[in-house]
Amino acid sequence: MIKISVLYSNSQDLIFDKDYYCDKHMPLVSKLLGESLKNVQVDFGLANGNPNEALKYVVMTHMSFDSIESFQNIFAVHSEELLSDIVNFTNCQPQIQISEIMI
Template sequence: MIKVSVLYPNLQNLVFDKEYYINKHMPLVSNLLAQALKNVQVDFGIAGGSSDEAPKYIVMTHMSFESIEAFQNIFGIHSEELLSDIPNFTNCQPELQISKIKI
């Protein structure tokens, strides 16, 4: 099992529409990736290492898939539609990390 984390850095002059992300983008993601998507979780950053420190990422979305190939296959089919929606909710490019789930 792998986890794909989509990380939106908390940059200066960042614009991020959390309502659009939750109510429109994530349902789109869930619908398009449904065949391979095992689990999804969205985290909104509220603090960094201490409560008075800004979070490094304003939003972190974690999606589980059976394998890298399962993710790449389904994302490849729908990448254009998913990526073209990004400007509807933010002005930053997300970072992507793929991790192996051990526990």
């Protein structure tokens, strides 16, 4: 099992529409990725370990897939539609991390 983490970095000029993301974008992601998407979790940052320090990421979305190939195959089909929707909720370019789920 692998996890795709989509990380939205904090910045002074960050715009992020939580309602659009949760109510429109994530349902679109779920619909388009279909049965390949095993699990999804969206985290909105509140604080970090140092109260005097800004959050590194304001939003982190974690999606589970059976394999890198299953993610790549379905994402290739729908990447244009998914990526073009980003401008509707943020001015940030997300960072992607692919991890192996061990436990």
